Amino acid sequence: MPTVKDVAELAGVAPITVSRVINNAEYISHDTRQRVMAAINQLGYVPNKVARSLRSKQTSMLALVLTDITNPFFTTIARGVEDAANAAGFNLILCNTDESEAKQDNYLRILLERRVDGILLVPACSNLEPVRLIHKMDIPVVVLDRQLPGRLADVVRCDSEGGAYQLTRLLIQNGHRQIAILSGPLSVSTAEDRVKGYQRALKEIGLELLDEFVHYGEFTLESGYQMTQQALNAIPRPTALLAGNNFIAIGALKALKDLHLSVPEDIAVVGFDDLPSTIVVDPILTAAAQPAYEMGRLGAELLLARLAGTGPSDFQEIILPIEIIVRQSSGSILNKIPINQRG
Amino acid sequence: MPTVKDVAELAGVAPITVSRVINNAEYISHDTRQRVMAAINQLGYVPNKVARSLRSKQTSMLALVLTDITNPFFTTIARGVEDAANAAGFNLILCNTDESEAKQDNYLRILLERRVDGILLVPACSNLEPVRLIHKMDIPVVVLDRQLPGRLADVVRCDSEGGAYQLTRLLIQNGHRQIAILSGPLSVSTAEDRVKGYQRALKEIGLELLDEFVHYGEFTLESGYQMTQQALNAIPRPTALLAGNNFIAIGALKALKDLHLSVPEDIAVVGFDDLPSTIVVDPILTAAAQPAYEMGRLGAELLLARLAGTGPSDFQEIILPIEIIVRQSSGSILNKIPINQRG
DNA sequence: CTGTTAGCGCGTTCAT
DNA sequence: ATGAACGCGCTAACAG
Numbered sequence: 001m002p003t004v005k006d007v008a009e010l011a012g013v014a015p016i017t018v019s020r021v022i023n024n025a026e027y028i029s030h031d032t033r034q035r036v037m038a039a040i041n042q043l044g045y046v047p048n049k050v051a052r053s054l055r056s057k058q059t060s061m062l063a064l065v066l067t068d069i070t071n072p073f074f075t076t077i078a079r080g081v082e083d084a085a086n087a088a089g090f091n092l093i094l095c096n097t098d099e100s101e102a103k104q105d106n107y108l109r110i111l112l113e114r115r116v117d118g119i120l121l122v123p124a125c126s127n128l129e130p131v132r133l134i135h136k137m138d139i140p141v142v143v144l145d146r147q148l149p150g151r152l153a154d155v156v157r158c159d160s161e162g163g164a165y166q167l168t169r170l171l172i173q174n175g176h177r178q179i180a181i182l183s184g185p186l187s188v189s190t191a192e193d194r195v196k197g198y199q200r201a202l203k204e205i206g207l208e209l210l211d212e213f214v215h216y217g218e219f220t221l222e223s224g225y226q227m228t229q230q231a232l233n234a235i236p237r238p239t240a241l242l243a244g245n246n247f248i249a250i251g252a253l254k255a256l257k258d259l260h261l262s263v264p265e266d267i268a269v270v271g272f273d274d275l276p277s278t279i280v281v282d283p284i285l286t287a288a289a290q291p292a293y294e295m296g297r298l299g300a301e302l303l304l305a306r307l308a309g310t311g312p313s314d315f316q317e318i319i320l321p322i323e324i325i326v327r328q329s330s331g332s333i334l335n336k337i338p339i340n341q342r343g
Numbered sequence: 344m345p346t347v348k349d350v351a352e353l354a355g356v357a358p359i360t361v362s363r364v365i366n367n368a369e370y371i372s373h374d375t376r377q378r379v380m381a382a383i384n385q386l387g388y389v390p391n392k393v394a395r396s397l398r399s400k401q402t403s404m405l406a407l408v409l410t411d412i413t414n415p416f417f418t419t420i421a422r423g424v425e426d427a428a429n430a431a432g433f434n435l436i437l438c439n440t441d442e443s444e445a446k447q448d449n450y451l452r453i454l455l456e457r458r459v460d461g462i463l464l465v466p467a468c469s470n471l472e473p474v475r476l477i478h479k480m481d482i483p484v485v486v487l488d489r490q491l492p493g494r495l496a497d498v499v500r501c502d503s504e505g506g507a508y509q510l511t512r513l514l515i516q517n518g519h520r521q522i523a524i525l526s527g528p529l530s531v532s533t534a535e536d537r538v539k540g541y542q543r544a545l546k547e548i549g550l551e552l553l554d555e556f557v558h559y560g561e562f563t564l565e566s567g568y569q570m571t572q573q574a575l576n577a578i579p580r581p582t583a584l585l586a587g588n589n590f591i592a593i594g595a596l597k598a599l600k601d602l603h604l605s606v607p608e609d610i611a612v613v614g615f616d617d618l619p620s621t622i623v624v625d626p627i628l629t630a631a632a633q634p635a636y637e638m639g640r641l642g643a644e645l646l647l648a649r650l651a652g653t654g655p656s657d658f659q660e661i662i663l664p665i666e667i668i669v670r671q672s673s674g675s676i677l678n679k680i681p682i683n684q685r686g
Numbered sequence: 687c688t689g690t691t692a693g694c695g696c697g698t699t700c701a702t
Numbered sequence: 703a704t705g706a707a708c709g710c711g712c713t714a715a716c717a718g
Contacts, residue, residue: 094425280622
């Protein structure tokens with residue numbers, strides 16, 4: 001594999017001159033530039049970015065640490081991050097943590113070793129230690145999707161509390177009073193925030209907050225399925241379910257289907273995260289849609305701004321709005337009341 | 344940021360000794376190791392992988408170049424690749440080409456500069472040049488999902504021709520004779536192979552191959568939607584559609600829905616790629632499911648074996664089987680014939 | 687078991 | 703407009 005030295009010899013110049021040509025430096029005579037370019041082409045020289053990174057102390061690499069790229073929500077975030085990174089001449093390292101703190105710690109360690117210029121992190125838990133560590137190494141972090149205690153990094157996330165509040169309000173307006181929420185792990189801020197928003201809506205109209213209506217599980221299909229089975233055991237039985245994310249919602253719908261309960265006739269379902277329109281033919285789920293692509297893109301741009309030194313001086317918390325998309329699954333309970341009995 | 348030198352000074356040893364401790368070399372006295380470890384912890388030393396890579400000439404990085412991570416099929420491949428890479432201590436750079444040859448070339452160039460140890464490539468087109476270039480730089484490539492002319496790299500793909508053949512056979516068995524295929528770009532091998540498999544099945548039972556039943560487009564929802572509209576203009580009108588990938592299938596189903604045609608009553612639909620069960624509540628599409636995760640994992644493992652020098656001597660072409668999953672959408676045309684008229 | 691020397695490929699610094 | 707010397711942080715090769 002040829003190096004600057006080889007190119008320099010062939011072109012009859014010093015290595016530094018080759019370096020200058022590559023980096024489009026000024027003050028290179030047309031003639032030498034031609035000769036160097038010719039030598040580069042002749043040898044098939046490809047500059048070594050590793051050496052360059054060692055020297056310049058920047059790798060032009062960002063890392064995206066998330067829980068599972070298999071979730072369309074995170075996939076979309078990843079796409080937003082990649083587009084922004086690529087546009088700025090940065091590459092992206094992808095890391096799946098599976099919500100495991102151990103895997104996350106392991107990855108973060110590796111990323112520090114690799115001297116990535118910045119990290120976009122969807123934290124697997126609310127533990128601040130990892131971020132503190134990165135911070136100490138002077139590598140900027142942007143936290144995506146979830147909150148973290150303290151304020152050691154920028155955060156770009158959505159208004160989970162508000163979204164859950166609105167979803168719950170919608171159910172209430174549709175006549176529901178027994179509403180159960182199927183949320184994620186307590187250690188994850190979005191799971192907590194969504195329960196808070198749900199409770200705020202209930203309190204607002206004076207409804208009692210029943211513990212047996214609040215379920216914490218995992219952000220998975222299986223957990224959604226199980227939580228649904230449990231939720232239906234409550235007395236009184238809930239007439240509506242609020243799913244904490246897309247997988248939980250799918251799990252809930254599958255469980256209800258297996259129990260031969262129709263949505264929304266027998267029970268209403270609403271959930272967080274809208275699935276991309278590319279993968280659903282006939283969406284029925286009323287959902288709180290988060291601007292995932294924007295979140296990824298904005299997060300990456302904020303990170304890049306920090307690297308460029310053009311970022312804001314203090315840490316930002318950017319909270320993106322959630323859009324409620326109303327479909328059949330939240331159907332009104334009022335429909336079930338015979339017309340002649342309606343108020 | 345402390346370096347080996349700093350650690351060495353603090354521990355009162357030579358830098359190389361620190362290096363040896365880090366790399367778990369043998370022949371280090373327990374005492375020295377303790378002192379070095381203490382110094383490392385005290386300084387918060389994190390080895391610099393960039394410098395290490397420059398010296399050792401390996402980056403422990405793989406790259407995954409695919410068309411769009413937003414497609415669940417590729418997402419699943421990516422997950423398989425990442426798991427295998429991570430298990431072997433490698434990291435993964437993610438690159439979306441959007442089926443653009445220019446973007447692909449640009450990325451490949453960057454990956455060469457970065458001296459990634461190996462590349463997993465879902466080629467945007469059948470042009471061999473890029474692969475030839477990588478090959479010349481002595482960076483091993485594993486081509487995923489699609490074929491490429493020549494034999495300059497390992498290939499891990501699925502039996503597209505066979506899958507399309509089976510899907511078409513199924514439609515034929517269900518009584519269909521006017522079957523249209525909505526495929527991807529002609530420049531992509533899977534699009535071509537699927538048309539071939541479809542044609543083989545038709546020929547086998549002596550059906551005429553009608554050009555107006557064969558549509559080439561893009562592997563996108565929009566293209567699937569448009570091709571469906573066109574396909575329905577053919578005379579005779581097709582009674583069944585074979586979609587070349589998941590997005591095309593969704594587009595077809597949406598188009599049919601907008602035309603108020605029921606599947607499978609008015610028209611049958613089958614397609615390539617099954618959507619992950621995590622994102623579909625009630626799958627109806629009869630599909631040729633490709634083992635995407637396995638493809639990614641096997642591809643990465645083959646690549647890693649090459650890097651370890653334990654790979655096979657000649658280039659492999661691993662063709663994974665496709666599983667036909669029969670659901671409602673391929674419903675039998677025979678159902679439409681009144682019972683008393685059946686044979 | 688530990689240290690010395692040197693060099694991976696490039697770009698900063700200073701000189702001409 | 704071009705070049706020489708040096709060092710980024712680490713480790714292979716060779717001593718001892």
